[in-house]
Amino acid sequence: MSSVNEFLAQNMLSDRESVLQFKKGMEEASKFLPTGNQLIIDLESYGFSTEQKEDTSRVVVKVEKEERENSPEGSRGRKNHQREDVDLDEERSNKQSALYTEESELSDMFDKVLLLHVDSNGKPTMCTKGQGEDSLLQKGQSNGSGEKSRSRKQGKRKDTVDLRTLLILCAQAVSSNDYRTANELLKQIRQHSSLTGDGSQRLAHWFANGLEARMAGSGTGTKSFLMSLAPRKSAADMLKAYKVYLSACPFKKLAIMFTIKMIMKVSEKASTLHIVDFGIRYGFQWPMLIQFLSMRTGGPPRLRITGIELPQPGFRPAERIEETGRRLLKYCQRFNVPFEYNCIASQNWETIQIEDLKINPDEVLAVNSLFRFKNLLDETVDVNCPRNSVLKLIRKIKPDIFVNSIVNGSYNAPFFVTRFREAIFHFSSLFDMFDTTMPREDPERLMFEREVYGREAMNVIACEGLERVERPETYKQWQARTIRAGFKQLPLNQELMEKLMGKLKAWYHKDFVIDQDNNWMLQGWKGRIVFASSCWVPAPEL
Structure with missing residues (x-):
């Protein structure tokens, strides 16, 4: 313990950034969570007609055959260690049946989260709250408030602990291989962190896990350890968390609305619209x-979607985005939109060739990436930078529009302690945002923090080299990189920006921010810019 005290004394005053504090109070949910009648989107104001084509259109689905390679780290094996003497085919059949039943039961929730609805006055509305959610939030909020009151009365000592400083000191100790000091600091962090506590306590929990994983793998070889922490959730489970996330946070919703508006604008008269989506994941957008x-x-165009995703571990690397294609097919059948789906999930994005995208000359081509280019490697890992390679590929196919939404982060430094500090500032904003807008006991909040923020933070902290896939850059860095790749930035649609700003003010907490800079739409929390979106077209060749 003496070594820890010595370490604290030497570093406490030098850490100026550690003075940043987030307020601990929980406000009433009714002040900032959206209500049913606040989620109205006026289609006419967005320039869309409400006429719907009645003729049934032909639906075509094409899914590429993916390589089926055995993987020693496949998720199927881990999920069933305790199930002995079970036939593999029967097991798969049971899983498919369970998945089908689960998604069937949750079809209404998919519609409520992902679609527009028409109210009694004939106005389209977007619903992100299910029945009974208000009572759940009120109950959770009151519990959260009570929990904070007890914390102030019984845990005054905890309130004086600067978890951020302890985490940075621990990271410094890990970086210098002083594992004795690091373990002593981790014990202190564990005493005051909590998976269900306030924002700083939750952040400390996941960052401590990342530091432990880094020590266990010495910065490398931690991929299998991280993958074994918990199996990935199904699309239906993630939708539950996604639904609550949309109710509490505008970031993804406004980015999707921005993308849809810009793609609709360039495809007003298109007979075929082809969307190449880098990082389609569950296809919720x-x-x-x-x-x-x-x-x-005049009726819908023929819609073609090429869904691109990173290969998944296990026997079926493209299983998740094939499932995404089937889900999107159901929506196209429902709305009589001719549909063709092509998935690419068996190779790294920088190795994709133009022929793989199956582009036709008579179609309007849109390229989209929703917060996923952060997963591409950069120059610090590969001299032939995959980020530049993907941008050059997009430039070669000459899209009519390229919509790029990015995570605005500075935690991609090759030096561990620098990266760790920046990650703390970024994720502190996200955990504080949830702590202000959502009840602490909400199970969907816990799942979202575990499956998204927790995994991302642990990857940033525990992994190096090829295994570190969380590598965000700032929007200014992306602007310079995209211009170098031969793109011209499009000006922001000011009418759309005004509408989005109005929706943000009407739907969400006052500390959410929407702004613009250099033709980027910026979104943030309490002054920190977290996400950014912009539109591009190929620049004329000289």
Whole structure:
């Protein structure tokens, strides 16, 4: 313990950034969570017609055959260690049946989260809250407030602990291989961190896990350890968390609305619209576009989506985005939109060739990335920078529009302690945002923090080299990189920006921020810019 005290004394005053504090109070949910009638989107004000084509259109789905390679770290094996003497085919059949039943039962929730609805006055509305959620939030909020009151009365000592400083000191100790000091600091952090505490306590929990994983793997070889922490959730489970996330946070919703508006604008008269989506994941961003296309004057275009995703571990690397394609097919059948789906999930993005995208000359081509280019490697790992390679590929296919939404982060430094500090500032904003806008006991909040923020933070902290896939850059860095790749930035649609600013003010907490700079739409929390979106076209060749 003496070595820890010595370490604290030497470093406490030098850490100026550690003085940043987030307020601990929990406000009433009714002040900032959206209500049903506040989630109204006026389609006419966005320039869309409400006419819908009645003729049934032909639906075509094409899914590439993916390589089926055995993986020693496949998730299927880990999930069933305790199930002995079970036939593999029967096991897969049971899983598929369970998945089908689960998604069928949750189809209404998918519609409520991903689609527009028409109210009694005939106005389209976007619903992100299910029945009974208000009572759940009120109950959770009151519990959260009570928990904070007890914390102030019984845990005054905890309130005086600067978890951020302890975490940075621990990271410094880990960086210098002083594992004795690091372990003593981790014990202190564990005493005051909590998976269900306030924002700083939750952040400390996941950052401590990352430091432990880094020590266990010495910065490398931690991929299998991180993958074994918990199996990935199904799309239906993630939708539950996504639903609550949309109710509490505008970042993804406004980015999706920005993307849809810009793509609809360039495809007003298109007979075929082809979207190449880098990082399609569950495809939650496209059902609303499908619905908009079905309402287009003169009928919907033929929609082609090329879903690109990173290979998944296990026997079926493309299983998740094949499932995404089937889900999008159901929406297209429902809204009579001709549909073709092509998935690419068996190779790294920088190795994709133009031929793989199956582009036709007579279609409007849109390229989209929703917060996923942060997963591409940069120059510090590969001299032939994958980020530049993907941008050059997009430039070669000459899209009519390229919409790039990015995570605005500075925690991509090659030096561990510098990266750790920046990660603390970034994730502190996210955990504080949830602590202000959501009840602490909400199970969907816990799942979202574990499956998204927790995994991302642990990857940033525990992994190095090829295993570190969380590598965000600032929007200014992305602007310079995209211009170098041969793109011209499009000006922001000011009418759209005004509408989005109005929706943000009407739907969400006052500390959320939307702004613009250099033709980027910026989104943030309490002054820290967290996400940014912009539109590009290929620059004329000289």
